[in-house]
Amino acid sequence: MKYPEGVKKNYVHTNISHRNRGMTLEADLNVTNDYYLKQKKANIHKKPTPIKLVKVEYNIIKEAYFKEPSTTDYNGIYKGKYLDFEAKETINKTYFPLNNIHAHQIEHLRSIMEMGGIGFLIIRFTTLNETYLLKGESLLLFLSTKKTNMPYNYIKENGYLISDKYIPRVDYLQVIDQIMEEKNEKKN
Amino acid sequence: MKYPEGVKKNYVHTNISHRNRGMTLEADLNVTNDYYLKQKKANIHKKPTPIKLVKVEYNIIKEAYFKEPSTTDYNGIYKGKYLDFEAKETINKTYFPLNNIHAHQIEHLRSIMEMGGIGFLIIRFTTLNETYLLKGESLLLFLSTKKTNMPYNYIKENGYLISDKYIPRVDYLQVIDQIMEEKNEKKN
Numbered sequence: 001m002k003y004p005e006g007v008k009k010n011y012v013h014t015n016i017s018h019r020n021r022g023m024t025l026e027a028d029l030n031v032t033n034d035y036y037l038k039q040k041k042a043n044i045h046k047k048p049t050p051i052k053l054v055k056v057e058y059n060i061i062k063e064a065y066f067k068e069p070s071t072t073d074y075n076g077i078y079k080g081k082y083l084d085f086e087a088k089e090t091i092n093k094t095y096f097p098l099n100n101i102h103a104h105q106i107e108h109l110r111s112i113m114e115m116g117g118i119g120f121l122i123i124r125f126t127t128l129n130e131t132y133l134l135k136g137e138s139l140l141l142f143l144s145t146k147k148t149n150m151p152y153n154y155i156k157e158n159g160y161l162i163s164d165k166y167i168p169r170v171d172y173l174q175v176i177d178q179i180m181e182e183k184n185e186k187k188n
Numbered sequence: 189m190k191y192p193e194g195v196k197k198n199y200v201h202t203n204i205s206h207r208n209r210g211m212t213l214e215a216d217l218n219v220t221n222d223y224y225l226k227q228k229k230a231n232i233h234k235k236p237t238p239i240k241l242v243k244v245e246y247n248i249i250k251e252a253y254f255k256e257p258s259t260t261d262y263n264g265i266y267k268g269k270y271l272d273f274e275a276k277e278t279i280n281k282t283y284f285p286l287n288n289i290h291a292h293q294i295e296h297l298r299s300i301m302e303m304g305g306i307g308f309l310i311i312r313f314t315t316l317n318e319t320y321l322l323k324g325e326s327l328l329l330f331l332s333t334k335k336t337n338m339p340y341n342y343i344k345e346n347g348y349l350i351s352d353k354y355i356p357r358v359d360y361l362q363v364i365d366q367i368m369e370e371k372n373e374k375k376n
Contacts, residue, residue: 037299040299040302040303042303043296043299043300043303043305045258045259047235047236048235048236048237048238048239049236049239050236051236051237051239051249051252059253059254060251060252060253061239061249061251061252061253061254062250062251063248063249063250064239064248064249064252065247065248065249066247066249070233071233075263075264076263076270077270077272077300077303077304077305078303079303079304080270080303080304080305081270082264082265082268082269082270084265108231111225111228111231112231112265114228115228115230115231115265115266115267115268116265116267116268117231117265117268
């Protein structure tokens, strides 16, 4: 479970200790999306975490629960196209565990692609310090094998390595440009 | 402030009493969007309300606050196009108070339109039982007058009345089809 910065955590899940090593993927994507917006290049946002409110007193939430999201976390518009993706990081070096992505989110990505949108994953191997963009098509192809862990090599071979920069930090739109070009070449 | 159903409200704002009269616009849009999704017509969702978490104990939120949204509430894809809108209802009969829409949300709609997306408002006059779709262009045009209340007549003349149906309840994509046709006619 992710907690934004500044949250008092009485219960800290042990597998989030790697966060202290540097910026999280979420934080990197936030500054990247802010940069894209200021440059008038794209308008892409992270959706707020869905919450089930139970008790609210004088506009202060006193009891609420995290809900499972029914869509991916990020969507927006780039070059007139609808973009939609989920971003995940893993400390594993040899595979990405697919239970990180909920069934709803996979169905959502499938639906987006059927409707002509660009659906994808951004996967960071934190230990290797490598971030990949994996097209929705490659995700669905792998899921058809019914395997629960996606090997690092599958992502390395079928995904696109996102170069690590200072500004913008995770320049995934550079990869989207490449994908759009490849699609145009196929058409012609 | 809107509370989802089932929330214990210790503080009830007086202007939400009209909600008891029938379905709210938000609920109507939720069932409409569910219908569109099931029909594979469009994939449009309401974003969760942004929350600032302060205290979380064993995955239960014990203290949190509502944050002002930086985007509109609804976005998604229809016929390959990026759609983005805000939905509001008012009990006024003669005007729609523009302080219902935050400055951030207006800038967001402006940005979406500049990038080739379709941005609009859905406004319901609950007392009149009339729901209108107002194009982002008509909103920005009115805002340039610096007036704070948008007259009902402006919306009636420049907006599109959304017909009240059983299924889907608020068929706003019918209006979007009309707007897309008008745009194509202008091009030709």
